[in-house]
Amino acid sequence: MHELELKDKQYIWHPFTPMKDWVEEEQLVIAAGKGIKLIDINGKEYYDGVSSLWVNVHGHRKEKINRAIRKQLDRIAHTTMLGLSNIPAIELAEQLVAIAPPGLNKVFYSDNGATAVEIAVKMAFQYWQLKGKNRKQKFVTLAGAYHGDTIGSVSVGGIDLFHRIFQPLLFKTIHAPCPSCYHCTLGAEPATCSMACATAMEHILEERHDEIAAVVMEPLVQGAAGILTQPPGYLKRVREMTRKYNVLLIADEVATGFGRTGKMFACEHEDVSPDFLTLAKGITGGYLPLAVTLTTDEIYDAFYGHHREKKTFFHGHSYTGNPLACAAALANLEVFREEGVLEGLPPKIAAVARKLTHFWELTHVGDVRQCxxxxxxxxxxDREKKIFYDWEDKIGMRICRHARQYGLIIRPLDNVVVFLPPLASSAADLETMLDIIYRSIYEVT
Structure with a gap:
């Protein structure tokens, strides 16, 4: 065993990891990256099939982003935004407003997705207090939701495995059914799934809108729930209902933002402008921690006042608006524009869709979901009877570890094999990676 792996096992506590398994099993230590490949300490290369946890967009060591960070380092690495501002943060805010759904004109910086969501929750709560609607304190969340791991973001989440132990610490929310057809909690057929879930949501809003501050949802795809895709029109219907019942909408695009769904933001697919949009992960191209919470002038104006009025949003972070991260984010957006990243996605998405049709040939594949x-x-x-593997089988982990011998790094969500490659992947690269996944599922099952 390599000395570095030994030191890792001696000193590091890894996230979402059963550490006894980690210590007992052989692990990879990454030394470098180039393009869409990762390189371990033994020099072996692997496709980065989950974009280093859904953050990498244009590949590793993207020269334009590298240069932007070096250039900013020659100016200043960090300065607080409490009482000051900085050039990259100002320029990035302007560009984000320009590409965001219409009406989102104000940018609040933080440094990760969970805090971006927690900021939106706190802003929504305080907004109604400032407007004199003191009863509007509840939040509607979707079954299977995941919005991060801080106490506030866990409170608006809905994954029992992750969250049950923390129940005594959480504030209570109102749960709406998950709109995924395959996992529909209402037992609806795909053709009626969207209508059934929308009806359930409307019933909640109609009955309790006087006490509801906001609906919190991941638009189009619930990521950590297992890439659960929502029926077309569900997001737009929820937006219409929140307007009808005077409830705010928080769209968590930490995972879906920056091209993952084929458009810059998932909300664009259904022409939805939420009251809050949270972004992180791909915002810097996968280089540095940065997150933003965008909101409307109407929300901002409720907080707008003099010192004596105490309307201030009392929330902030030491690294809010970090100049290095903002410089990387500006370069990331420049790559999107100059290289026509979004325009190049349709043929890649189509290639993935064609390849995925073959996965139904595998008798142990129960569902294939793509957005x-x-x-x-x-x-x-058992696909026909919808019998799932037990947790102890570790089937997803076994498949993903098996794929490493063929040069692919992927990570499961329980029994779901997740594939979120860098957008820079070519159609040929995508097909090769999917061939490895197909082979790994076949050989393990």
Whole structure:
């Protein structure tokens, strides 16, 4: 065993990791990256099939982003935004407003997706207090939702495995059914799934809108729930209902933003402008931690006042609006524009869709879900009877570890094999990676 792997096992506590398994099993230590490949300490190359946890967009060591960070380093690495501002943060805010759904004109910086969501939750709560609607304190969340791991973001989440232990610490929310057809909690057929879930949501809003501050949702795709895709029109219907019942809409695009669904933001697919849009992950191209919460002039204006009025949003972070991260984000957006990244996605998405049709040949594939370049392949014991593998089988982990011997790094969500490659991947690269996944599922099951 390499000395570095030994030191890792001695000193590091890894996220979302059963550490006894980690210590007992052989692990990879990454030394470098180039393009869409990662390179371990032994020099072996692997496709980065999950974009280093859904953050990498244009590949590793993208020269334009590298140069932008070096250039900013020659100016200043960090300065607080509490009482000051900085050039990259100002320029980035202007560009984000220009590409965001209409009406989102104000940018609040933080440094990760969970805090971006927590900021939106706190802003929504305080907004109604400032407007004199003191009863509007509840939040509607979707079954299977994941919005991060801080106490506030866990409170608006809905994944029992991650969250049940923390129940005594959480504030209570109102749960709406998950709109995924395959996992529909209402038992609806795909043709009626969207209508059934929308009806359930409307019933909640109609009955309790006087006490509801906002609906919090991941638009189009619930990522950590297993890449659960929502029926077309569901997002737009929820937006219409929130307007009808005077409830705010928080769209969490931490995972779906920056091209993952085929458009810059998932909300664009259904022409939806939420009251809050949270972004992180791909915002810097996968280089540095940065997050933003965008909101409307109407929300901002409720907080607008003099010192004596105490309307201030009392929230902030030491690294808010970090100049290095903002410089990387500006370069990321420049790559999107100059290289026509979004315009180049349709043929790649189509290539993935064609390849995925073959996965139904595998008897242990229960469902195949795709939205843009977000893919979830659900592995089951029995497809016809919907019998799932037990947690102890570690089927998703075994498949993903098996794929490493063929040069692909992917990560499962329980029994779902997740595939979220860098947008820079060519159609040929995407097909090769999917061939490895197909082979790995076949050989393990």
């Amino acid at each position: 843009g370049l977000m893919v979830g392949i659900e592995v089951v014991k």
